[in-house]
Amino acid sequence: DTGVSQDPRHKITKRGQNVTFRCDPISEHNRLYWYRQTLGQGPEFLTYFQNEAQLEKSRLLSDRFSAERPKGSFSTLEIQRTEQGDSAMYLCASSSGITTDTQYFGPGTRLTVL
Amino acid sequence: KQEVTQIPAALSVPEGENLVLNCSFTDSAIYNLQWFRQDPGKGLTSLLLIQSSQREQTSGRLNASLDKSSGRSTLYIAASQPGDSATYLCAVNRYNAGNMLTFGGGTRLMVKP
Numbered sequence: 212d213t214g215v216s217q218d219p220r221h222k223i224t225k226r227g228q229n230v231t232f233r234c235d236p237i238s239e240h241n242r243l244y245w246y247r248q249t250l251g252q253g254p255e256f257l258t259y260f261q262n263e264a265q266l267e268k269s270r271l272l273s274d275r276f277s278a279e280r281p282k283g284s285f286s287t288l289e290i291q292r293t294e295q296g297d298s299a300m301y302l303c304a305s306s307s308g309i310t311t312d313t314q315y316f317g318p319g320t321r322l323t324v325l
Numbered sequence: 326k327q328e329v330t331q332i333p334a335a336l337s338v339p340e341g342e343n344l345v346l347n348c349s350f351t352d353s354a355i356y357n358l359q360w361f362r363q364d365p366g367k368g369l370t371s372l373l374l375i376q377s378s379q380r381e382q383t384s385g386r387l388n389a390s391l392d393k394s395s396g397r398s399t400l401y402i403a404a405s406q407p408g409d410s411a412t413y414l415c416a417v418n419r420y421n422a423g424n425m426l427t428f429g430g431g432t433r434l435m436v437k438p
Contacts, residue, residue, distance in 0.1 A: 215368075244425060253329070253414050253428030254369070267425060302368060312424050313359065316369040 213237075215317035217303050223323045224293055231289045232320045236305030243286050244314065245278055246302040247271065254302055260286060261308070293324045327352045329417055331429035338405055339437050346400040346432045348415035353393050356418040359426065360389050360400050363412045372413075373400070405436045 216235045224230050236243050241262050246254035257276070258268045262283040272278075275294075280286040290297055300321050304314040328351045338344055348358070357376045361369040373382045373389040375398070381390040388401040398415055412433045416426035 217368075242424060246426075251430070253416070253430050254426075256425040256427070259425050304369075306424060308424075312357070312418075313371050313374050314424070314426060315371065316361075318368040321366070 215303055215305055215315055217301075217317040217320050219320060220318060221321050221323075223325065225325050226293055226295060228293055229289065229291045230293060230322065231287055232301055232303075232322075233285060233287050234303030234305075234317060235285045236303070237307075237315055239307070240305035240315075241283065241308045242306045242312075243280055244304040244306075245286070245288050246304065248300040248302055248319070249298075257288075290322075293322075295324045298322055298324045327355075327417060327419060327427045329415060329427050329429035331413075331415060331432050333432060334430065335433040335435075337435040337437065340405060340407060342405050342436075344402050344405055344434075346402070346413050346415075346434070348398040348400070348429055350396045350398075350417050350427075352419075353396050354419070355393065356424070358389075358391055358398050358418070359416050360387075360398075361414045361416065363414060363431070365412075369414065402434075405434075407436050407438050410434055410436050 218233045243260045245257040248254040260280040275291045278288045300319045302319045304316045306312045306314045359374045360372045375391040386403040412431040414431045416428040
């Protein structure tokens with residue numbers, strides 16, 4: 212069990228550029244979540260996958276955001292035409308889907324949009 | 326809509342003190358509640374998870390209680406240490422709804438040597 216990993220850890224981009232983040236969950240975890248956290252706030256839910264199916268999306272996930280989990284393993288989160296308001300920490304979590312279902316979080320990707 | 330509030334937003338205590346962090350939520354129809362720790366610029370570390378049918382959970386110097394009917398949870402930290410300095414977040418899981426978490430804003434704890 213190597214934990215949840217995220218890549219890159221930091222990303223600086225100019226407004227209007229597209230960015231893509233990757234999350235590798237704990238192996239055999241069938242649930243994967245994306246959250247966004249701005250400075251001084253708690254994380255906010257963005258979207259959730261069970262295996263490869265995207266089952267729920269927050270209204271925070273505008274049409275500039277898209278997430279995929281093509282083979283039910285790793286996931287990508289893409290932001291198109293980035294805006295300064297997208298600057299935040301993007302956190303990925305995974306869980307096993309059993310009754311206790313503790314979510315395990317990765318280290319996050321910090322995005323700065325200039 | 327579920328709202329989660331944590332009080333106080335920040336807390337500074339001398340080493341060795343016992344302390345209580347508070348979390349309240351508006352909708353009692355929760356599946357479980359988790360307490361997390363977050364160090365500056367880092368991800369979240371799960372501390373304790375309490376199922377809706379449970380009243381409390383303990384791990385080492387940490388004890389979390391849950392009163393679902395009143396929409397409250399507390400995290401008790403015994404004999405605080407400087408290494409406990411971090412932000413503590415509580416999060417509730419809506420009942421049987423995909424396990425997405427609704428977080429409070431956190432309590433930023435500083436334990437002074």
